[in-house]
Amino acid sequence: MTAKTPPESFQTAFTLAPEHLVEPTGALGVRDAVRDASARGLRVAVHATGHGLPGPVEGGVLISTRRMDEVEVDPRSRTARIGAGATWGRVIASAAPHGLAPLNGSSPGVGAVSYTLGGGLGILAREFGYAADHVRSLDVVTADGVLRHVTPRTEPDLFWGLRGGGHRLGVVTALEIGLVAVERLYGGSLAFDGDSAPALLGRYLEWTRTLPDTCTSSVAAVRYPGAPELPEHLRGRYVISVRVAYTGPAAEGERLVAPLRAAGPVLSDSLREMPYTESHTIHSDPPFPHAYHGEGMMLRDLDARAATRVLELTGPKAPMMTVVQLNHLGGALAAAPAHDSAVPHRGAGFLLRLLSPLDGTDVTAVRALYAEVAGVTAPYDLGRALNFSFGGGDRAETYEAVHGPRTRERLAGLVSRHDPASLLGGAYGVSRGAR
Structure with missing residues (x-):
């Protein structure tokens, strides 16, 4: 060393x-x-x-693990073997020539393995479920220094806990995961002036009640800075946008989004048919490193009044810039997987994500704002989302909020069995992995 x-x-x-x-x-x-x-x-x-x-x-x-970035696609079995350091962008590029796609998230720069260990909520999630549900096997080094090939047959308890339990049970070196036969989709975003936020949000919530499982969407609101590198129509504006990924025909996609287009004046419209290799443009997540604090709240449901209050708290009058994103869940996410896992809150209807840049921002003030938001959504709260908690706080508390009592007890038993000396992070709940 x-x-x-x-x-x-x-x-x-x-x-x-x-x-x-x-x-x-x-x-x-x-x-x-x-x-x-x-x-x-x-x-x-x-x-x-x-x-x-x-x-x-x-x-x-x-x-x-950044040098362990191998990706091997088997088109016959529709699977990919992914090294611990590989990003989703690399997996997408490897699968596309075979007419296949992984169940990746919105950013191509995220580590594919760590994302999957946290459950993996992707841009096609309502149609295909969590990425963790498609894992076939994992190679993991446990704290005793043993390299294990984990499958439902060979190591059923570890197979359960590694999918949705995060990094606490070992160092995953690679996994094999199923791919889906998706070559293109209809997707993109519709952006509206923030003045339209209450009306658009109400319409969006109504719209989600009618969608087929082949449509996965989210709505996001952010007060953009006046930075010159931003497009002129976004600089200094409060913008609310809807992101859509639909695997059906483009003409049907146009019909589906028509009610949203009628919600108010559109600032920008990037909805189109695209190859799956361009799916990262739907969210256009920032590609540059930065400091941020974030939280993910899994909600049973959400009504328009509570959603509007969240935007009031986090919008232009908020003490700091906060990106708010509401992901529509349900569909295949709520279905029982072929092999049970530690992925929690399958009954959630929405994921509310908050993210605040920390450059010059008081973290204490950010946490206070998030606590206010949590108070608004408390009637619907199921717990936290492991992959979207970026607080830098007590990880045991984070895991306490992520998993229910039975799952926590079972994971604690696995930790005691495989890492009694707490080599990988201390008492149950402390995770030190990073995607």
Whole structure:
């Protein structure tokens, strides 16, 4: 092990200062690093792309998986074997020549494996469910330094816990996951002036009640800064937009979104038929590293009054810039998977996401604002979403909010069995992995 400059993270709010950095090229290198750390009594943290970095890393051993970015697609079985450091962009590019697509999220720069361990809520989620439900097998190094091939047959308990339980049970070096036969889709976004927000939000909530499962959508609201690099129609404006991904015919997609287009003057309209390789343009997530605080609230439902109050709290009069996104869930997300997993809150109707840039922003004030929002949505609250909690706080508290009592108890038993010395992060709930 050697001390080196830590890899750059997409999330820049937290410092990476390990005592030792290891950059293995394969599973055996990860195994050796875990064994060495255990022999020295050092804690282990894992880093892929750093999108979901949960907090600072100080001391111990940091395993960077960025060199383990292999992707192998088997078109006959419609599966992909994905290395721990591979991004969704790489998987999409590898699957597309075969007419296949993975169940990726909105950003192509996110680490595919870590995203999936947290459940994996993708842009086609209502049609195909969570990415974790499509996992066939995982290769993982547990805290005892053993490299295990985990399947429903060979390691049923680990197979259950790794899918939806995060990074706490071992260092996943690769996984095999099913792909779907999607080559193109109808998608994009409709942007409206923020003055239309209450009317549009009410119409959007009504609209979601009528959608087929082949349509996955979200609505987002943000007060844009006056930065010159932004398109002129967005600079300094409060904008509310609807994002759509629909795998049916484009003409039917046009018919589906017609009620939304009538909700008010449209600032921009990028809805079109596109190859799946362009699906990242639907959300156009920022590609540059930055510091942020975020929360994901899984809601049973949401009414227009509560949704409007959320926008009032987080809109132009809020003390800091906050991106609000409401993801429509249901459909295949609510269905029982072929193999049970630790993915929680399958009965949720919506995911409410809050994200605030931290440059010059008081984190305490951000948390206070989020607490106000949580008070508004409390009647519908089911718990938190693991992949969208970027608070840098107590991870045990985060896991407490993510999983219900039975799941927490079962995961705690697995942690006690596979990591009794807390090599991978301490007491149950403390996760130090980062996508």
